[in-house]
Amino acid sequence: MRTFGVEEELLLVDPGSGAAMPVAGHLMDLHARGGTTTNASGSGGSGPGTQWAPLVHEFMHEQIETHTGVHIGLEGLAGDINAGRAWADSLARESGARAAALGTAPLPAELHTVALPRYEAIRERMAFTAVQQLTCACHIHVGIASPDEGAAVLDRIRVWRPVLAALSANSPFWDGTDTGYSSFRTQLWDRWPATGPIEILGSAGAYRQLVDALLATGVLLDEGMVYFDARLSRHYPTVEIRVADICLRAGDAVLIAALSRALVDTAARQWREGVPPPAAPAPLLRLASWQASRYGIEAELLHPLTAVPCPAREVIAVFIGHVRAALAENGDETRVAGLLHNLLARGTGASQQRTAFRRTGSFTDVIAESFHSTG
Numbered sequence: 001m002r003t004f005g006v007e008e009e010l011l012l013v014d015p016g017s018g019a020a021m022p023v024a025g026h027l028m029d030l031h032a033r034g035g036t037t038t039n040a041s042g043s044g045g046s047g048p049g050t051q052w053a054p055l056v057h058e059f060m061h062e063q064i065e066t067h068t069g070v071h072i073g074l075e076g077l078a079g080d081i082n083a084g085r086a087w088a089d090s091l092a093r094e095s096g097a098r099a100a101a102l103g104t105a106p107l108p109a110e111l112h113t114v115a116l117p118r119y120e121a122i123r124e125r126m127a128f129t130a131v132q133q134l135t136c137a138c139h140i141h142v143g144i145a146s147p148d149e150g151a152a153v154l155d156r157i158r159v160w161r162p163v164l165a166a167l168s169a170n171s172p173f174w175d176g177t178d179t180g181y182s183s184f185r186t187q188l189w190d191r192w193p194a195t196g197p198i199e200i201l202g203s204a205g206a207y208r209q210l211v212d213a214l215l216a217t218g219v220l221l222d223e224g225m226v227y228f229d230a231r232l233s234r235h236y237p238t239v240e241i242r243v244a245d246i247c248l249r250a251g252d253a254v255l256i257a258a259l260s261r262a263l264v265d266t267a268a269r270q271w272r273e274g275v276p277p278p279a280a281p282a283p284l285l286r287l288a289s290w291q292a293s294r295y296g297i298e299a300e301l302l303h304p305l306t307a308v309p310c311p312a313r314e315v316i317a318v319f320i321g322h323v324r325a326a327l328a329e330n331g332d333e334t335r336v337a338g339l340l341h342n343l344l345a346r347g348t349g350a351s352q353q354r355t356a357f358r359r360t361g362s363f364t365d366v367i368a369e370s371f372h373s374t375g
Helices: 024-034 074-094 117-126 147-168 184-189 204-216 250-272 282-295 312-329 333-346 349-360 363-373
Strands: 004-013 055-057 063-067 098-100 137-143 230-232 238-245 300-302 309-311
Touching (some): 004 250, 024 055, 063 074, 074 098, 074 250, 098 363, 137 250, 147 238, 147 250, 147 300, 147 312, 184 282, 250 312, 309 312, 312 333
Antiparallel strands (some): 004 063, 004 098, 137 238, 300 309
16 A cells, blocks of 8 residues: 655634734744653654654744654544644744644735745745745655656556645635635645646656756756645655645545545556557647635636536546545445545635635634634
8 A cells, every 4th residue: 555644734823813923933933842752653744764853944934843753554644634733833832823724824914934945045046935935835745666656657647637626725815805716825826836737657757857858958947846736755755746735624634635545546457558658739738727726615716537517516526536446445435535525515715715714704704713623
């Protein structure tokens, strides 16, 4: 069974006003004094070992990143997601703040880049794009047997990723405005120079050639700025799927992780069986991603195999049919069915945020309500 793990970025906000607070440095100091945390299953974290440090700096002082351990079962992964969120929020409380699972900051914010040389260089190079970069995503790492398998997986999951993005949509508000998007984080992120879908490559060598060509331009500071929707990890034997907003609810993050692993399993099996990847050009996939960003699951998505607009729930059903065998093999089918039922019944994080705003008329109240949903 394939291993998987999750990285989540959380907003740090004032518990009274909801305004973003630059307290990540204080959280990291508290975390360092508290040492590392062993997860319940005893499995390792993002790298080898039996302990994992669940908090790391992100780009801005108004956010923090959590890492789960490496798991083969949903139960352990869910435990780590909840524990990471709880730990971040506990340290935020000690810092006079709260941790909120929101993809963008609903209120205007004065942002402060973390004073690390790489981040400062990125800010200098990317100018206003970096100055405004306070967004929170959920990245799923899924284990692969080899770089060639990883490249084959990237080729075969391209058309399905917008469905994951739609299910995770959790960033309708930004800078005091309802943007009209379900995932405005996606729109902000797509301003960076090496984001989005890529063409079918066919091999790990071709992937490497593409990355090297991008780096040779001098536009990107380093390989870490290759921000494709899915990429081969630089550090671990994984495919990293990067399209999801941080989910408002931890259970939705578990769902996205389970679906991502099943998608990788299905793609790897197709590769072994000689099934070619769907021949969708990258510009068409960018339109599918835009549609998912705009509407989430509230309207139509582009069908992954035909690019024809279809009701979102119909497209989700096609996705589930595509990965059902892998879900069953992983023992995840029943739990995923329950998690998906819950998400479809209550709506995405974006839908829940808008419901809260319609009821209260206050972004501050929307943010406060997110504290109760984050776990």
